[in-house]
Amino acid sequence: MEVIVPFSTDRPKSRLADVLSPDERRAFARAMLTDVLESIVAAGGEPRVLATDAVDVDRTVTVDDRPLTDAVNAALDEHFETAAAGDAETDRSHDPVAVVMADLALATPAAIDRLFAAGCDADVAVAPGRGGGTNAFVASHPAFRVDYHGASYLDHREIAAEVGAAFVAVDSRRLGTDVDEADDLAEVLIHGEGRAARWLREAGFVLDASGGRVGAVRE
């Protein structure tokens, strides 16, 4: 399955500015991207990075500096239109395509596999994030397009209904956890199994339960 992984090279992870320097945020974002790409490959997907600028990574990279919604919709256009233009033998117009965010640092091959499986059962399968975000989805309906503004999970459910696409939610905490804020770093320390967790530990982050809630602090 083709899997598009949007990645912002421009001020990545700015909401982590209180705890990480610009260079550190770049390195940490790259570690998360690499983890996500490896989980996709291990689950049998073919990842393609959709970046806002050139990025040195050992995968196909498409550069598109437009806002996320426009860039992803252009990629969906390309996937379904290229497919429809082919002859019957190579027609991929109903081949599913996935979009998986680059900051899902808890993603494992098993979690990605469940996403792919859900995408076989429905025309659109979405793994929601906190606050109604759309952290990952698979679409096989050629008319489905995205709108990442606001509670996009609800919008995507509505868009699927409008184009007559069967919709299903993917109940995954791993895919539902995007790493945006300082609070999220504890999740990576607790559940992360890859480079991002290692990067945080090497940068001196440890769990801290002294304040009642468990957080990540730098030693």
Add this chain to the structure above:
Amino acid sequence: MEVIVPFSTDRPKSRLADVLSPDERRAFARAMLTDVLESIVAAGGEPRVLATDAVDVDRTVTVDDRPLTDAVNAALDEHFETAAAGDAETDRSHDPVAVVMADLALATPAAIDRLFAAGCDADVAVAPGRGGGTNAFVASHPAFRVDYHGASYLDHREIAAEVGAAFVAVDSRRLGTDVDEADDLAEVLIHGEGRAARWLREAGFVLDASGGRVGAVRE
């Protein structure tokens, strides 16, 4: 499967004090409890409420006013010891028992069913919450006991290892979302399918995306 549902009648949901009055917090906590109990029954479980004081609910209630860890461990003692004392025919010493928190307002029968299924595959199956909490678990190993302090998910994984119990994590966002704070109310409005979501709507709560992040505000 026996499913213990701990429920605090004493100042329930105190971290929602900024947005709900004491009476409202009680009513909302009760709505969540009822949703959780119904999901458990629909998934084939036999819920028993473990409350800090009497609670008027259409299920078996055990009152134990000790802290959560002590009360749950006493219930586990009872489950496994009662079982071990029986004759071979009624020996339930390896029958699994589940503990599911009463504030998992997004829990559905399907999510509970996945928890039960994971509990058949391993001696201890835990659905973690945010910050390394233990929102729900199934144990069939008679020596497993709990310690809810701090990042209890990690402690429970360690306790399972110490007693030689095979451990597995349950990757569920629905079970991973306990409703404690104002931010969590948006999750109930977006994904809730039962009484708790209805209660919030009737109390005037709506989604608000004006601040960038999606939250719940009262009209």
